[in-house]
Amino acid sequence: MAPRTARALLCVAAAAALVAKRAPLPRSITRARSTIVMKDFPQPNVFDTDPYREGSRLSDRFKTDLQAGDKKKKVAIIGGGLSGLSCAKYLSDAGHEPTVYEARDVLGGKVSAWQDADGDWIETGLHIFFGAYPNMMRLFKELDIEDRLQWKVHKMVFAMQELPGEFTTFDFIPGIPAPFNFGLAILLNQKMLTLGEKLQTAPPLLPMLVEGQEFIDAQDELSVLDFMRKYGMPERINEEVFISMAKALDFIDPDKLSMTVVLTAMNRFLNEDNGLQMAFLDGNQPDRLCAPMVESIERNGGKVFCEKPMERIELNEDGSIKKVVLRGGEEVVADEYVSALPVDVLKRVVPEKWSTMPYFKQLDELEGIPVINLHMWFDKKLTTIDHLCFSRSPLLSVYADMSTTCKEYADDDKSMLELVFAPCSPIAGGDTNWIAKSDEDIIQATMGELARLFPTEIASDPRYEGTMKPRTFEGGALPELPDGAKLRKSAVVRVPRSVYAAIPGRNKYRPSQKSPIDNFSLCGCFTSQKFLGSMEGAILAGKLAAEVVAARAVGADAPGDKVIQQHVIDEAATASPKKPVGCKGRTAVAFGGGYTFDQAIKRELEGQDAVQLTPLN
Numbered sequence: 001m002a003p004r005t006a007r008a009l010l011c012v013a014a015a016a017a018l019v020a021k022r023a024p025l026p027r028s029i030t031r032a033r034s035t036i037v038m039k040d041f042p043q044p045n046v047f048d049t050d051p052y053r054e055g056s057r058l059s060d061r062f063k064t065d066l067q068a069g070d071k072k073k074k075v076a077i078i079g080g081g082l083s084g085l086s087c088a089k090y091l092s093d094a095g096h097e098p099t100v101y102e103a104r105d106v107l108g109g110k111v112s113a114w115q116d117a118d119g120d121w122i123e124t125g126l127h128i129f130f131g132a133y134p135n136m137m138r139l140f141k142e143l144d145i146e147d148r149l150q151w152k153v154h155k156m157v158f159a160m161q162e163l164p165g166e167f168t169t170f171d172f173i174p175g176i177p178a179p180f181n182f183g184l185a186i187l188l189n190q191k192m193l194t195l196g197e198k199l200q201t202a203p204p205l206l207p208m209l210v211e212g213q214e215f216i217d218a219q220d221e222l223s224v225l226d227f228m229r230k231y232g233m234p235e236r237i238n239e240e241v242f243i244s245m246a247k248a249l250d251f252i253d254p255d256k257l258s259m260t261v262v263l264t265a266m267n268r269f270l271n272e273d274n275g276l277q278m279a280f281l282d283g284n285q286p287d288r289l290c291a292p293m294v295e296s297i298e299r300n301g302g303k304v305f306c307e308k309p310m311e312r313i314e315l316n317e318d319g320s321i322k323k324v325v326l327r328g329g330e331e332v333v334a335d336e337y338v339s340a341l342p343v344d345v346l347k348r349v350v351p352e353k354w355s356t357m358p359y360f361k362q363l364d365e366l367e368g369i370p371v372i373n374l375h376m377w378f379d380k381k382l383t384t385i386d387h388l389c390f391s392r393s394p395l396l397s398v399y400a401d402m403s404t405t406c407k408e409y410a411d412d413d414k415s416m417l418e419l420v421f422a423p424c425s426p427i428a429g430g431d432t433n434w435i436a437k438s439d440e441d442i443i444q445a446t447m448g449e450l451a452r453l454f455p456t457e458i459a460s461d462p463r464y465e466g467t468m469k470p471r472t473f474e475g476g477a478l479p480e481l482p483d484g485a486k487l488r489k490s491a492v493v494r495v496p497r498s499v500y501a502a503i504p505g506r507n508k509y510r511p512s513q514k515s516p517i518d519n520f521s522l523c524g525c526f527t528s529q530k531f532l533g534s535m536e537g538a539i540l541a542g543k544l545a546a547e548v549v550a551a552r553a554v555g556a557d558a559p560g561d562k563v564i565q566q567h568v569i570d571e572a573a574t575a576s577p578k579k580p581v582g583c584k585g586r587t588a589v590a591f592g593g594g595y596t597f598d599q600a601i602k603r604e605l606e607g608q609d610a611v612q613l614t615p616l617n
Contacts, residue, residue, distance in 0.1 A: 039386055041151045044131050044274035051134040051272070058543060059090070059138055066550040068095035073553050076101065076324055076334035078310050081109020082535060083523040084340030085293045085304070086139070086542025087549075092300035094550040099302065099334070101326065103309035103583075103591040107290045109342070110498060111535065112593060114286075121284045121409070122491050124594040125373050125498075126400060126418045128388050132268040132275030133536040135543060143292040149279040150407065156276065157389045158244065160191065165455045165473045167385060168192060172276065179209065179270040192240040204231035208263050209270060213530070216263040220507040224254035224262055244390035247397035250502045250533060251371040251422035253429025261502045261532055278388055280400070283408030309591065312582065313337075313351050320519050336519050336549050340542065342592030343526040344368045344497040345583055348608070352577045358564045359516050361572040365509035366526055368497030369428055370435050370612060372421035373594065374446060375493075380485035382415040382457050393449050397422040415485065421446065425612075427501055436613045439492040439597070447487065459484030495594030496605055496612045499533030500526040512562035513545040521545045528562050584608055 046052060073096045077084045080102025088098040106112045113123040129136060129149055140146045154172040168191040172181045186198055193201070204227070207215045219227055224242050228235070238254055246257040249265055269276040281288050294304045309327045316322045324332040339346055343366045354360045384401035391399055399419035403411040421442060424434035434442060448466020451458045455471040460480040462468065464487070471478040500506070510528040513521050523545035525537035544559060551558030585604035588595035595601060606613055 039153075041153055043146060043149065043151055044154070044277050046131040046134070046137045046272075046274055046277075049134065049272050049275075051132070051268070052137060055134040055138045055540075055543075058135075058547065059093075059142065061547065062090050062094040062550060065556055066094045066547065066554060068550070068553055071553045072096055073335040073549065075099070075336045075338060075549055076332045077338045077340055078324065079103075079109065079340030079342075079524075080107040080304060080306065081340060081342075081524075082111055082290075082538040083109070083525060083542040083545075084338070085290060085297070086539045087338055087340060087523050087546045088297045088302050088304065088542075089139075089293050090543050090546035091549060092297045092302040094546070095300075096550065096553070097301055098297065099332075100297070100304040100340075101308040101310065101324075101332065102304070102306045104588055104593060105307050106286060107294070107304070107306065108285050109340075109593060110495070110538075111285045111289070112588075113284045116491065116596075118489075120375075120377070120416075120489075120491075122375060122493060122596065123285065123373065123418065124493055124495060125371070126388075126398060126420050127281065127285065127535060128398075129279040129281065129535070130268075130275065131277040132272050133531075133534075133539075135531075135540045136536050139293075139539055143296060145288070145292050148282045148288050150282050150405065151277060151279040152387045152405070154274065154277040155185070155387070157385050157387050158192065159389055159391045159393070159453055161239075161392050163474075164452045164471065167389065176273075178273045178275065181273060182270050182276070193234075193236065197234040197236055200232070200234050201237050204228075204233055205263075205266065208267050212267070216260055216267060217507065219263060220258050220260040221505050222259045223504050224257050224259050226504070227259040228254075240392075244392045244397070247420070247422045248390060250499065251369050251397060251420065251424075251428055252501065252503070253423050256423075256427070256429040256503050258502050258504045258507060260507055264530065264532055280402075280405045282406060288408075309586075310349065310583065312580065313349060315351055315353055318518075319353055320517055336521070336552075338521045338523060338545050338549065340523050340545075342368060342497060342524060343500055344609075345592040346522075346524075348581050348583050350578075350580055352579050354517070355578040355580075356572050356575045357516060358569045358572040359511060361575065362509045362511060362564055362568045365506060365568075366500050367427075368495075368592070369499060369501040370425040371428075371495050371498045371594075372424050372434060372442065373493040373495070374417075374419040374421055374442070375491040376417045376419065376443075376446070376450075376487055377489040378415045378417070378485040379488045380415070380457075381411070381413055382417070382454055382485055384415065384417075384454075391419075391449070391453065393453070395421060395445055395449050414488075417450070419446065427503070433612075433615055435494055435496055436615050439490075442492050443487070443490050454485075456481070457484050459486045461486055463487075491596055493594045494589075494597055496589055496609055497592055498594070502532060508565055509568070510562075512559065513541065514548045514559060514561055516561075521548045581608075 075098040077100045080100045088100050091098040113121050156170040160166045170185040172185050242254045246254045311325045311327045314322045321337045347363050350360050386404050388400050397420035401415050402409040402418050403416045423430035447464035451467040455473045512528050523541040525533045527541045529540045531537035548558045587601045587604050590604050
């Protein structure tokens with residue numbers, strides 16, 4: 001046994017002995033009243049891993065055997081989210097001439113952001129960068145922007161549901177290798193699970209480590225709850241861990257989420273020493289991430305355009321793309337075409353001739369999940385945590401005080417919380433369609449939750465009924481708090497169709513980047529790649545699509561077709577061709593994005609996705 005592994009096992013054994021004796025471990029609990037200041041940590045070693053080396057080999061291919069030389073192709077990429085920009089970046093690295101056509105006036109797709117009338121940045125989502133994001137880490141290195149990641153201490157922070165105002169942590173001890181560091185972090189925490197529950201949880205997860213991806217993929221037909229009950233895991237693991245994990249991974253409750261998603265994430269985190277260490281971007285995504293990608297693309301001969309929405313795809317007799325027509329009549333003619341559209345938008349523009357092909361027919365099984373992102377500015381500084389926090393709230397997924405975690409938004413006197421409101425629809429397991437609710441309803445509900453999370457700090461404010469309810473802290477009742485922190489401003493960003501809904505049985509329908517059309521490829525985090533619906537998945541999917549195009553140009557090897565389910569093939573054989581309904585409207589939601597709603601946006605959403613605005617009884 002290697003000395004490093006032996007030392008790790010000794011640490012785990014010692015921790016188990018401590019837990020068995022119920023030894024006090026005060027560092028596993030952090031009170032909300034503690035004084036917190038922003039503190040960044042050195043970049044962890046995320047490079048000495050097999051996934052990083054694998055991602056690096058693919059990056060290197062674009063400058064070696066995939067170099068275009070005299071076989072340069074003109075490539076039109078429809079969509080300027082992370083996946084489209086990634087595809088363009090790597091195609092330009094290979095010497096091709098990509099042009100990105102983005103419908104909106106901002107780049108980034110699901111990581112887009114914009115400024116409000118006060119100059120404050122409004123982000124589509126709260127985005128966290130993990131050490132186990134190998135292609136993202138490699139991209140930051142290639143762009144020379146690694147210093148823009150603000151790494152936080154290696155731990156997970158959970159709000160205590162039954163102890164309002166208190167937090168508990170999984171602390172990862174430096175020097176302990178994976179997977180022992182994860183096991184030790186769980187053993188050292190005495191607030192969430194008993195030792196017996198921890199021991200009961202471990203055996204069902206062992207096949208994930210031993211059998212790897214084959215076992216993980218085989219669990220896609222099971223929800224998280226189905227998996228738990230099939231393998232005899234304690235019910236409390238759902239309440240204590242899986243609810244927060246499921247809502248953080250896919251904005252969805254465990255009874256609706258495929259276990260493959262949870263196992264995929266856990267497999268990454270359990271196999272990489274620093275896989276679960278988290279970082280925040282040091283500012284807004286358009287300037288700090290998208291702009292360097294655009295600079296790289298343009299420096300290598302590519303182009304990126306905004307406000308260029310697509311009208312339709314026109315085909316040749318053989319079914320290949322003849323041209324793409326933009327609104328206003330501009331025609332785009334290229335050698336290769338790549339769709340970087342969200343799956344819900346792509347389904348609306350698939351040409352009639354393609355609609356009965358099994359490859360495109362399987363897209364009917366995929367749809368985006370709704371989510372809401374909140375920004376809430378307070379008139380006082382909350383003594384929050386310099387980290388991401390898993391709220392374990394019925395309404396909230398994760399949140400962070402961006403005035404503490406992010407340099408651009410730093411404020412020593414006032415807090416700005418960014419929160420993910422989920423689940424917010426029936427498909428995600430919710431019993432209320434919050435997308436259809438008013439901003440006021442959403443903020444009212446959230447303020448009640450925040451009064452529980454911060455019982456000694458959020459003001460008892462008559463404007464928000466939930467803040468006037470009785471509160472407790474450390475087991476005792478609290479008086480009303482009229483002088484606490486008051487909400488001075490808020491923004492509600494609805495994303496009616498975000499990442500694809502990873503409900504059980506859907507993974508097998510995710511298409512390969514290579515399509516049956518000779519000059520057409522797909523990217524986007526919904527396409528087939530092992531990092532699911534995430535920023536890492538988007539970057540990798542764009543990279544894989546670029547590999548397909550670049551390899552085809554020079555006759556090199558590239559990933560092939562993915563097997564399509566037989567029932568899809570059978571249904572496609574008898575299906576009637578469908579004319580594309582097209583992508584109507586001019587607002588962000590028309591193009592698969594998120595935005596603060598007004599009447600114009602609601603009208604557009606009602607016209608093309610009315611189910612999102614249907615209230616539930």
